[in-house]
Amino acid sequence: MFANTEIGIDLGTANILVYSKGKGIILNEPSVVAVHLDTNEVLAVGIEAKNMVGKTPANIVAVRPLRDGVIADFDMTASMLKAILKKASKNLGLSLRKPNVVVCAPSGSTSVERRAILDAVRSCGAKNVHIIEEPVAAAIGAGLPVDEPIANVVVDIGGGTTEVAIISFGGVVNCHSIRVGGDKLDESIIHHVRKTYNMLIGERTAEQIKIEIGYSPIKHEELEMDIRGRDLVHGLPKTITLHSTEIQQALTESMFQLLESVRTTLEDCPPELSGDIVDQGVMLTGGGALLNGIQEWLSSEISVPVHIAQDPLECVAIGTGRSLKFIDKLQTVSV
Numbered sequence: 001m002f003a004n005t006e007i008g009i010d011l012g013t014a015n016i017l018v019y020s021k022g023k024g025i026i027l028n029e030p031s032v033v034a035v036h037l038d039t040n041e042v043l044a045v046g047i048e049a050k051n052m053v054g055k056t057p058a059n060i061v062a063v064r065p066l067r068d069g070v071i072a073d074f075d076m077t078a079s080m081l082k083a084i085l086k087k088a089s090k091n092l093g094l095s096l097r098k099p100n101v102v103v104c105a106p107s108g109s110t111s112v113e114r115r116a117i118l119d120a121v122r123s124c125g126a127k128n129v130h131i132i133e134e135p136v137a138a139a140i141g142a143g144l145p146v147d148e149p150i151a152n153v154v155v156d157i158g159g160g161t162t163e164v165a166i167i168s169f170g171g172v173v174n175c176h177s178i179r180v181g182g183d184k185l186d187e188s189i190i191h192h193v194r195k196t197y198n199m200l201i202g203e204r205t206a207e208q209i210k211i212e213i214g215y216s217p218i219k220h221e222e223l224e225m226d227i228r229g230r231d232l233v234h235g236l237p238k239t240i241t242l243h244s245t246e247i248q249q250a251l252t253e254s255m256f257q258l259l260e261s262v263r264t265t266l267e268d269c270p271p272e273l274s275g276d277i278v279d280q281g282v283m284l285t286g287g288g289a290l291l292n293g294i295q296e297w298l299s300s301e302i303s304v305p306v307h308i309a310q311d312p313l314e315c316v317a318i319g320t321g322r323s324l325k326f327i328d329k330l331q332t333v334s335v
Helices: 074-092 111-122 134-141 182-197 203-213 244-267 271-280 294-302 315-329
Strands: 006-011 015-020 024-030 033-036 041-045 060-063 100-105 128-133 152-157 162-168 171-178 224-231 237-243 282-285 306-308
Touching: 006 074, 006 315, 015 074, 015 315, 024 074, 024 315, 033 074, 041 074, 074 111, 100 111, 100 134, 100 315, 111 128, 128 134, 128 315, 134 152, 134 162, 134 171, 134 282, 134 315, 152 244, 152 271, 162 244, 162 271, 171 244, 182 203, 182 237, 182 244, 203 224, 203 237, 203 244, 237 244, 244 294, 282 294, 294 306
Parallel strands: 006 100, 100 128, 152 282, 282 306
Antiparallel strands: 006 015, 015 024, 033 041, 033 060, 152 162, 162 171, 224 237
């Protein structure tokens, strides 16, 4: 029984989301695994493992097995997937025995990287596995008519990568993928604090700064935030006050790389589809779509309407699950 369970998995750099047909998002956990180095035993996955980052003894390490949208550590990813699917089946109250799975891969990933994703999901007992491209899944999740001959432009700003794609007739017409995402923005903040204040902060603090006072390059009312870290000169804990304008400055280079990627994709668009883009606009998905002021800034830079998806963080997972309905109309990825 339950052999024909259909699920969609968004195997993201920052978060793994599992979507079940008829139930919606049944699991949303950080892509983090805590491992005991002596025994290679997986101690925790998801939110429990994320809470351990930077706080564990030497023989326990909390790692992120996915980097830049692809698998960096195969064994860890397979262990994490098994634990995540076990949690998902518990949430559903049923057995996910030999489910049909749709999983997304970045459009810029190689056949080797896609094969790794396929093998990792199959090792968890999946019956049939389809891989679709992330921007297509994001467009479906955002409610765009991807199977029609209309240009749909999606900018999916994830944890590891940003993908800009023009989708029509169920496939990607044109796509640019850059390894700039939420992680890169966090790194820029860490680097800025280290260089300016001689202070070291962790990834979680950097992420909190980005969420609260991170801004796209637009004029805004200045905000302040007190943060704690370690003084690199004296080695002691220290508290400083950061301003949103300096964080905005730290993020500017990455934001303009993102803008360049959007411009390049639109410039390479077939002329027949360009008219649709003026009418339809651009859809922002992924966690990066929640950065303060990004919609207003992008719209002013590319002179095209910019919309933010209703659930930008869940778009890809929802899209992978919904895509099972018309998988035959979509261009699935070959490996």
